[in-house]
Amino acid sequence: MTHKDLNDKHYLKEELYERVKTDRAIFDFIQQGSLDGIWYWDLEDQENEWMSPRFWELLGWAPSEKKHNPSEWQDMINPDDLKLALENFEKHLEDSAHPYDQIVRYSHKDGHTVWVRCRGMAIRDDSGKPIRMLGAHNDITVQKQKESDLQNLLTEMNHRVKNNLAMISSLINIKGMMLENEECKSVLSEIQQHIDAISLLHANLYQNQGFSKINFKEYCNELLDNTFSNYIHGNVRVENNAAPYLLNTARTTTLGLIVNEVATNAMKHGFSSDTEAVFSVEFTKPGDNT
Structure with a gap:
């Protein structure tokens, strides 16, 4: 057992x-x-649907103000969400393995939005025909508000970090233009490229919305494009054969700086203007057959 x-x-x-x-x-x-309300729907007479009092109270209504009719809640739900809910409803009736589970938006009596997770299951007769639908509601408005606040904070942080990195890169570039010592200018140029590599990584993290994992092959593509875009001498073919592994931020930063450093040195010392060359990046994990 x-x-x-x-x-x-x-x-x-x-x-x-x-x-x-x-x-x-x-x-x-x-x-x-x-729960924040349950509902029980007669699928053989779909004008009858019992909604528990808590559901109406959640939306700012007294239960006595509402009828036990599907049109009552359908008039208050976001039209796009209603379409999704009805599509899932039909699919669930056809196939019990298809979950009736979605997050929808309702309009509160005073006008604000109430986010609700709506789940349900069809009750079937001996032949498998759906005859009733039982469901439950959970108010997730607070959770949604916290998610929105967090997203706004991350967006603001992204703008600040991006602007600060751009300002630092510009200041280094201006300082380099003022110097006459070629060795010092070269050092500043390398520092600027490292900052640009980190800025690119940050942009990838933000666009990825995960803020934790980066596709190293995609990051490498952009990094190499940026690095070689300023190389005007000679004919260099860039090949990115890195495997598309998802790496954490720390590891991606380290590997990105290594690739940037090697590419910069290759442009300085590895290529001549009169020959064709290939710059190739290979990245695999132990045990790979590639």
């Missing part, structure tokens, strides 16, 4: 089911304490 079988047949689970059958107060406690 598996662990799942033991859980399914646990005596407390069976006892709770029996108590719910005989004591309506237990059912009310469960739905009021853990």
